[in-house]
Amino acid sequence: MIVGIAVLVAASFALFLVVFPVVARRLLGIQVGITRIALTGGIAIGGMFLASTLISTPERPVVLIGVRLGIALILAMTFLVVSEMVVPSTSSGGWIRAFRSGVARVRRYSEISGIALRHGLSPYLRGRRGRPGKGAAPGSARLAKPLRLALEEGGPTFVKLGQVLSTRHDLLSPGFIVELSRLQYQVPPEHPERIAEQLHKEFGRPPEDVFAHFDHAPLAAASIAQVHLARLHSGESVVVKVQRPGVGPGVERDLDIICRMAGMLDRRARWARDLGIIELAEGFAASVREELDFRVEARNVATVRAAWARRETDAVVIIPDIVEELSGEHILVLEQLPGLPISAGEAALVRTDEERAHLARSLLGSLLMQVLIDGTFHADPHPGNILLLDDGRIGLIDFGSVGRLDGQVQSALRRFLMAVHHTDSAALRDALLDLINRPEEVDEQGLERELGRFMARHFSTGSAPDVRVFIDLFRLVSVHGLGIPPEVAAVFRALATLEGTLTRLSPGFDMVAESRSWAAGDRSGAGMGGFASVGAPLESELFSALSALRRLPRRIDRVSSALEEGRLSVNVRVLADSRDRRYIRTLVHEVLLTLLASTAGLMAVILMQSDGGPMVTESIRLFEAVGYHLLVLSGVLSLRMLFTFFRAQR
Known part of the structure; x- marks a missing residue:
């Protein structure tokens, strides 16, 4: 008999140890690890025993068992809320970590x-x-x-x-x-021994077994990685980009x-x-997280090189190849391009003005092709990332920061450039509105007039556009309350950065004029056909435009007939967007939760102070017992509401 009672008590204890944390977790809508579940269960059971000690008197018997369980649940939820505020739960379950x-x-x-x-x-x-x-x-x-x-x-x-x-x-x-x-x-450069340890950890063998020669003096050192020269056993010279040990956390x-x-x-x-x-x-x-994973840079290089190989039109601008079998998350091994960066200055001095202008046009054409046709472009073409090679070509390095564009943005950018080329303010307005985050209300006529003045100021005959073009364009967009998406802003930032690089490479280089020539398909500069090389995308856009023009007279006739006969109507679907419906559901849920918590608390206070109702026991009336339970319910709902508010603000 005693053994049976002990087993029953132990089973009940184990059950409550699991039930309280599970119920508290479900009420709060969070996932926690086994350590936090065990601590929550222990606190809940301790709270239940404490409540039983305070409540279980001869005057207050088992009729208040729900209050005891509610107090234990409130303690469990309170512990989870406080622990979540101090140490947010992680999917890995490493609570101590x-x-x-x-x-x-x-x-x-x-x-x-x-x-x-x-x-x-x-x-x-x-x-x-x-x-x-x-x-x-x-x-x-x-x-x-x-x-x-x-x-x-x-x-x-x-x-x-x-x-x-x-x-x-x-x-x-x-x-x-x-x-x-x-x-x-x-x-300062990392200690050579730590770099050697990092290489050994990544390769699984000493760097001496991987490379025939490895220069431990870095070619360049940055905050995340540093670059070393090396030579493979095949005799090929390579550049090794090594992430600094422990930089990630x-x-x-x-x-x-x-x-x-x-x-x-x-x-x-x-x-x-x-x-x-x-x-x-x-x-x-x-x-920055992409820069921490060198595999992303390797994919970026492979993507741009693949586009280059498909076109086979640019022999002036090259991109180093990746040694894939030696590259990984923290190591990147690339083909060495012999030359000096434009920032060094010495390499450009040995070239004539005509050679510099030709290289600048080639570099500009390569970036425009990346942006308008390939969809993946070098987002940081500063002078340190542009090499003037010993054989007279240009090398692009450091593809850790790239921009990616979808077809719709590329199409709008192409129309934007063509509108600038033809100084068409209406077309420029339409292209710009397709590029930006369009607000509900926008003064299109005012925007068109501003763009007309903008082009007259920067693109009129005799003007010499510079980086101020992008600054004024950004300000014009900001004045009209238009938001530029990050990927589009990355395009303009890259072009603004490139403008400084081109000016350093070829002083007096007019990037805007050369871009307009490129858009017109002038092959004399970069060796590319501008939009003539777009091919199928341009044909598709032209076909779409012609189709829309063919349908336009018929649609205008139907609309005008309906208007004349009084049959014209507009069908508006309220809350058609799923995000709006989700927001309304969340708002209603929170309002109802607040009302229930406050109503339960108010009713609990009223009932606990009431002298009416039948006697449940010798000392407790029915209304008082109900009030105690409603008070516990109000506490549970209030905790749920407060935690939801905290999580939304985090």
Whole structure:
């Protein structure tokens, strides 16, 4: 008998140990690991015993068993909510590891907050000041330098963020662009032994067995990786790009902090919402994460090389081949292109003005082909990534940062360039509206007039367009409340960067005029046929346009007849978008949950204070017992509501 009771008690204990965490987890809608489940069950059972001790008196017998169970459930949910706030649950279930990561993140966040405080940036982070980048206030000019210094002190990830911002003429004023363009982060090379260990870890054997020769003195050192020269056993000279050991966790931590700060600013500061700071931070984080995986760069190189091979039209601009069998996530081995980057300067000095102009046209044509035809393009063509080779050709390197465009964006970009070529402001407006995130209301006529003045200012006879073209275009788009998608902004940033590279390669090079010549199919420059080389896509667009024109008179006739006879109607589907329906469902759910929690709590207080109702026991009335249970229900619903709000703000 005693053994049976003990077994029953143990089974009940084990059951409650599992039931409470499972119910609490389902009510909160989260997934947790086995460690947190065990802790939650232990806390719930302890709370139930404590509630039983406080409630189970001769005056208050088992009629309040639901209250005891409810208190245990509330304690279980409270523990899960608090633990989720301190250490968010991870899919891997590494609770201790996640806790350590959270502590490291808090420490790093405190360090960054201290840097911002020292440089006077805290008011902007708290949302108490206006937009720092576009304001015309005298203080805005003084803010640019402290921002640059703070980014430099923040480390390589924040320096890279500042370098990206320095190309966003649509977001920041010229003072910020100039100041952020000075960002540099001098990174000392990694110790040769650590690089050798990294190579041994990736290859599974010493680097001496992989390469006939490996130069341990780096050719270049950056924050994420450094580059070494080597020679294969076949005698081929290669370049080995090695990721710095242990760089990943630090970069991930900083990216997480940047995204969290972006979310905080989006909630607190209107200027941050106007900038689309969350999308900006997420796009930056995605780009940096791609740079951490060298396999992405290898695929990018393979994609561009494949397009080059299909055309077989450009013998001037080349891309190094990848040694696939030796490349991986943290190692990239490429064919060595003998030459010097344009930033070095010495290689360009030995060439004539005609040779430089020819190389500049070839480089411009290659990027336009990548953007308008291939759909994958080099997004950072600065002088350090462009090599002038010993044999007179140009080499493109470092495809860690690329842009990708779909067919619709490419088509709009082609129409945009053709509209500029023909100085057609109406066509330019239509192409621009196809490129940007179009708002519900836009002044199309005003936009067309602004674009007409824009082209008259930059593309009239005798004008010499420069990088100001992109700056003014960004500002024009911003004034009309139009948002530029990240992939389109990447195109304009790449072209703005290329403009500086081309000017350095061939002083006085007119990129806009050469682009217009390229669009017209002039083969004398880059050796490419402009839109004549587009082929099938252009024919498809022309066919679509002709089909639409053939249908247009018939449609106009039907519409005018319906209007004349009074039969014209417009069918509007309310909440046709699934995202709108999902938002309404969520909103209704949260409102109902709030009403139920508050109603249950109010009724509980009223019933617990009531003297009416039959006596359930000698000391408890029915209304009082119901009030206790409603109070527990109100607590459960309130916890669910608060956790949902917390998760939405995180």
